[in-house]
Amino acid sequence: MNSGPSDDIEALITTMARLPGLGPRSARRIVLHLIRKRAGQMAQLASLLAGVAESARECLTCGNVTQSDICPICQDPARANGEICVVTDVADLWALERGRAFKGRYHVLGGSLSALDEIGPEDLRIPQLIARIADEHVTEVIxxxxxxxxxxxxxxxxxxxLEPSGVTVTGLAQGVPIGGELDYLDDGTITAALRARRKI
Amino acid sequence: MNSGPSDDIEALITTMARLPGLGPRSARRIVLHLIRKRAGQMAQLASLLAGVAESARECLTCGNVTQSDICPICQDPARANGEICVVTDVADLWALERGRAFKGRYHVLGGSLSALDEIGPEDLRIPQLIARIADEHVTEVIxxxxxxxxxxxxxxxxxxxLEPSGVTVTGLAQGVPIGGELDYLDDGTITAALRARRKI
Incomplete structure (x- = not known):
């Protein structure tokens, strides 16, 4: 008879192993770590997860993760500056907010177009983006x-x-990342940075 | 104003990032994945964690993870064959149980001796092991x-x-792992396998 982990621990490991970036081995390691410190971390993690599972939802306007129907950014009148920044994922929105450079609003697509994975415009909140252009007096889509x-x-x-709407559509600049050494960059980035060179 | 993740999501990411093998980036990725599928996976993971946090404890005899004071292996009279297999961690015990080759009982040390990390014999359940030798009529410690x-x-x-107790102490064989190609093995393994060569 195999006396490995008990059924509930096995179920926990299996569920953890399905998370992105984890597998059976790393899930086992995490679960054993949690069991060792269970008085503290495990119960805390369980209650945090239950809390977020209960409260988190998608902003009806932009697709951001939020606790109300409309996210704080879409509710903030100071951010209605006519600019909408389109991002693939909420993680990208958080990355831009950490940079504190963008003062407008966002629109989260929730993925990229992909013929292979059968992801079309309707799956990506693109119709909602087009609707927002008219509703929110948008002047620039980044x-x-x-x-x-x-x-x-x-x-x-x-x-x-977006062409029929007449709104200005821009993209992020491509070039050498801050702190990047030319030697380690791929050829495409160097070529793009050279083409887009500017006066200093 | 920075409008990144809300406080409860931030707390969940911070707690997840402290788990072994994870960092802020992989924790963010996991939390966003869970939020997207929250109806299913997130509540399930929360309740599994809460359940295990409530029920899991250390076997008083061997240190295995269990739901009762004494683990199923230590309770099973068929496994009292006089052999105790000493392992570093519960993950190693599970690995041996998956192999189904060992029919005796286990003793989980909970770590390795380390002068650097100030881990001595008392921190490792070694006194408990010595006590078991007499109590359980042990003939071999692997x-x-x-x-x-x-x-x-x-x-x-x-x-x-264990020398004073007179019990036989053995260690796992060292050599070429099953499926291993000599070309990819380190020199130490090849030397050990050659020294311990046997008649076919």
Missing amino acids: LALAATVEGQTTAHYIAEA | LALAATVEGQTTAHYIAEA
Whole structure:
């Protein structure tokens, strides 16, 4: 008879192993770590998870993660400056907020267009974006999408879809990242940075 | 004003990022994944965690993770065959149980001896092991410890400590792992396998 982990621990490991970036081995390691410190961390993690599972939802306007129907950014009148920054994912929105450089509002697509995975414009909150252009007196849409094939395909699609509205559509600059050494950059980035060179 | 994740989501990410193998970036990714599927996975994970936090404890005899004071292996009379397998961690015990080759009982040390981290014999359930030798009529102690400096230091210490009891102390064989190609093995393993060569 195999006397491995008990059923409830096995179920916990299996559920953890399904999370992105984890597998059976790292899930086992985390669960054993939690059991060892269970008085503190495990109960805390359980109650935090239950709390967020109860309260977290998508902002009806922009798709941000929030605790109310409309997220704090969409509710803040100071951020209605006519600019909408389009991002793939909420993690990208958080990254931009950490930078504190953008003062407008966001629109979270929830993914990238992909013929292979059968993800079309309707799956990506693109119709909602087009509707917001008229409703919110938007003057500029900034496409802050990944510099990958999927990201750029999505950017081109959105730029074309927004053309009739007359709104200005811009994209993030491409070039050498801050702290980046030329020697470690790929050829595409160096070429893009050279093409977009500017007077100092 | 920075409008990143809300306070409860931030607390969840911070707690997750402290787990072994995870950091702020992978914790954010997991939390966003859970929020997206929250109806299912998140509440399930929360209740599984709460359940295990409530029920899991250490076996008073061997240190295995269990739901009662004494684990199923220590309660099973069929496993009182006079053999005790000493392992560093419960994960090692589970690995041995998956192999189904060992029919005796276990003793979980809970770590390795380390002068650097100030981990001595008293921190490792070694006194409890010595006490079990007499109580349970043990004939053989198998040291299934890691083939690392810390693991082998611990093995030597235990072998010496058990010498007065007269019990047989053995260690796992070292050699070429099943499926291993010589070309990819380190020199130490090849040397050990050659020294311990046997007639076919």
